Amino acid sequence: MKETYYNINDLEKLTGIKAHTIRIWEKRYGLLEPSRTDTNIRYYSANDLKKLLNISVLNKNGIKISRIAEFSDQEIGEKVIEFTSRTSDVEDQVQALTMAMFHMNLQKFEKLLTVSYINRGFENTYLEIITPFLSKLGLLWQTGTITPAQEHFATNIIRRKIIVAIDGLLASYNDKSKRFILFLPEGEQHEISLLFAYYLLKKYNQHVTYLGTSIPFYSLDEFNFFHQSDYLVTSLTNAISVPRMKEYIHILSEQFKDQTIIFIGQQIENYQYPLPSNILKMNSIRDFQKLFSS
Structure with a gap:
């Protein structure tokens, strides 16, 4: 694998440490040797x-x-494990998950999530820890810092945890329960946000059909014909051009005029154009949570 290299501004962006501070640490303490x-x-x-x-x-x-400058690299790593094993600080927890992902340390990664579940509960762990971790993961992926194996290592553990949480819920349907179809567009594979949406909807006693990833439009249309829903929920994570996104939104809006279509995900959060009346844009997963928790 080709090794990735960074300039000092990349380090600032990825670590949150100012470039000026990094230079001082280099010169005064020899912490890094670029x-x-x-x-x-x-x-x-x-x-x-x-x-x-x-x-x-x-x-x-x-x-x-x-x-810190007196520690060996091994001692630094050991002390980080010591601190992050007992801290509840969000930033430290995200950092610890990141390091566990770098080293593909399954035991460490799962322990961090388990401790957070105990302290915060599953829902708050997702909102407070997993969401910022996934944002950092995306940045590391874009800069070529992590490999596909590392990315899949982390996301598949999180995916599995969400599915277990979904299975552990017992919905109590009532006359206010609505019908939802959850799906990802054709070519879209990033389902973590959509799975968490599934968790929230089931928690709030809604009827949910989860179709999964990469659903062709004709297949979605066919399913909806036989199983009419009140809402469609989808997520856009992959990079997509504005014209293509406009076209996809328009097609969904026209084809499913009688339903409300909810978009979540990074790409729709950045979309700044007018939307059809039956399209709802969620600027964050917290917005989606608030929509049904009230």
Whole structure:
């Protein structure tokens, strides 16, 4: 696999540590030793990024940089595990999940989620821990920092946890319960947000049919013909051009005029154009939660 390299601004973006601070730590404490191009420009490796993420956790928990500089890389890693095993701080938990994903440490990743479930409950763990972790995961993926194996390692564990939580719910349907069809458009495979939407709807006693990923339009239309719903819910995560998104929204709106269509996901959150009257745009999964919890 081709190794990924970063400039100092990339490190700032990925770790939240100012470039100026990183330079000071380099010069004063030798915490990082960047390589240089033929034209004398600094660049950093994936290992430098991982080390800096660990350093930020220790520093945030009160260990001075001068002290951290005395630790070996192994000691830094051990102390991060020690801190993140007992902290309830959101940022530290997200950082710990990130490091467990980097190392594909199944036991550590699952333990972090389990401890959070005990302290926060499943729903708040998703909203407060998993949601920011997935945002960070997306950034790491875009910058080429993580491999497909690492990304799939993390998302499949989370996916499995959500499915278990869904199965553990016992819905009590009543005359206010509505019918929902949940699906992802053809070519869309990122289902974590949609699975959590399924969890919320079942929790709030709604009838849910989950069709899953990459559903062709004709198949959705056929299913809806035989199983008429009140709502369609879908999620857009993959990059999509504005013209294509407009077209897809228009087709859904016209074909399913009698239903309300709810969009969630990163792409619709960034969509800034007028929407048809039967289309609802959720700016976050919390908005979706509030829609049915009231």
